[in-house]
Amino acid sequence: MSKIQINKDLSSVKALLGNDAFVIMDNNLKHLCRYFDGCRIIGIETGEQKKCMESVLPIIERLLDEGADRGSFILGVGGGITTDIAGFVASIYKRGVRFAFLPTTLLAQADASIGGKNGVNFEAYKNIIGTITQPEWIYICAEVLRTLPAPQFRAGIAEVLKTFVLFDAAAYGEAVDYFTGLNGFFKERGTLCDGAELYGEERLQLLVSKCAEYKSGVVERDAFERGERRMLNLGHTFAHAIEKVCADDENFAPIMHGEAVAIGMVLAAKVAAKLLGLSNGFAGRLEADLSGVGLPVGLPCNIKSGKAVEMDMLLDALKKDKKVAGNSIHFILPKDLQDVCDMLIPIKELEEICRDLR
Ligand SMILES: NC(=O)c1ccc[n+]([C@@H]2O[C@H](COP(=O)([O-])OP(=O)(O)OC[C@H]3O[C@@H](n4cnc5c(N)ncnc54)[C@H](O)[C@@H]3O)[C@@H](O)[C@H]2O)c1
Numbered sequence: 001m002s003k004i005q006i007n008k009d010l011s012s013v014k015a016l017l018g019n020d021a022f023v024i025m026d027n028n029l030k031h032l033c034r035y036f037d038g039c040r041i042i043g044i045e046t047g048e049q050k051k052c053m054e055s056v057l058p059i060i061e062r063l064l065d066e067g068a069d070r071g072s073f074i075l076g077v078g079g080g081i082t083t084d085i086a087g088f089v090a091s092i093y094k095r096g097v098r099f100a101f102l103p104t105t106l107l108a109q110a111d112a113s114i115g116g117k118n119g120v121n122f123e124a125y126k127n128i129i130g131t132i133t134q135p136e137w138i139y140i141c142a143e144v145l146r147t148l149p150a151p152q153f154r155a156g157i158a159e160v161l162k163t164f165v166l167f168d169a170a171a172y173g174e175a176v177d178y179f180t181g182l183n184g185f186f187k188e189r190g191t192l193c194d195g196a197e198l199y200g201e202e203r204l205q206l207l208v209s210k211c212a213e214y215k216s217g218v219v220e221r222d223a224f225e226r227g228e229r230r231m232l233n234l235g236h237t238f239a240h241a242i243e244k245v246c247a248d249d250e251n252f253a254p255i256m257h258g259e260a261v262a263i264g265m266v267l268a269a270k271v272a273a274k275l276l277g278l279s280n281g282f283a284g285r286l287e288a289d290l291s292g293v294g295l296p297v298g299l300p301c302n303i304k305s306g307k308a309v310e311m312d313m314l315l316d317a318l319k320k321d322k323k324v325a326g327n328s329i330h331f332i333l334p335k336d337l338q339d340v341c342d343m344l345i346p347i348k349e350l351e352e353i354c355r356d357l358r
Helices: 027-036 053-065 080-095 106-112 142-147 150-167 169-189 201-221 228-233 236-248 257-276 281-292 311-318 347-355
Strands: 003-006 021-026 040-044 073-078 098-103 117-122 125-132 137-140 328-336 339-346
Touching: 003 201, 021 027, 021 080, 027 040, 027 073, 040 053, 053 080, 053 117, 073 080, 080 098, 080 106, 080 117, 080 125, 098 106, 106 150, 106 201, 137 201, 142 201, 150 169, 150 201, 150 228, 150 257, 150 281, 169 201, 169 281, 201 228, 228 236, 228 328, 228 339, 236 257, 236 311, 236 328, 257 281, 257 328, 257 339, 257 347, 281 328, 311 347, 328 347, 339 347
Parallel strands: 003 137, 021 040, 021 073, 073 098, 098 137
Antiparallel strands: 117 125, 328 339
């Protein structure tokens, strides 16, 4: 299982690599090269369209040219695109070499770098080619987030809050408090940094480390998503449908995954309340908290008409989700903090509930 290495700075990362290391690094992170003196660095371009086999093959060619063998070690340095690609390369090169990650986006630190899902897209299919192979370790360090643009940072917040909704009510409260403060700070100063450091960097480091530990624990118990790991899909069924609608229709602005997850979590809480006959209290709290940290909570609007995505469009996209089983769909329903269930809901029933959602 992967070890979560929690560190205040990057000074100890190189010592973990050994003598035969290759660093696959996002080209936007050249300022981090100085921490990898003497290592062979393979720079890659990122972007969802670059997460494909056409990016994988030149890396393999370079590894061959440089004499990488089964004893070599690969470190992926970057956001989720880089860790997905680097992990995939490492798990197929010469049938697999040892590897680890230094995630540099909040989304990658809290989610993408943990769990061993590596892979690339093919044509319109996301993450359709890949492996489940665990990295040896994941180096979590808040300092690397200092250069992350605010929208990218914000997109990671939804995954952090999702994890705490599932596993830790106290940490959820602490995270909402911290990220709300960060949002206020950003609105006032136009930056996430307070001097050289991120606003409340130590608090952030603690929150991200805790979140990473939770995800790592789930993966250790259920690497192949047969039970508990499915809970991590909270908010994602609606999120994937929202992302699909926005991507397929130019009348909608592109939406980031983390933003779609925020909207998806609120919708899932509303469905839970309706389906299970609960009050809307938790959905209301979630909506207020996510909005307070700067995430969207309402369905995206058509740029021309100003109208929100129609529920029918969303339901059409949702029916194509891989969690559909026959006429039903696996759905993660949050009733309250640390009170979430995995239900198989008949699609007809879900349609009726969704059409009524406010
Ligand atoms: N494997 C998994 O379990 C898993 C889980 C969730 C998401 N993902 C994948 O993660 C990808 C998205 O990851 P992401 O949001 O981290 O995107 P990303 O890797 O594209 O990074 C976002 C942007 O930030 C830049 N960047 C990264 N770190 C930076 C830093 N410290 N300073 C300045 N700029 C920096 C990158 O160059 C890029 O432009 C998706 O492809 C998604 O499918 C995988």
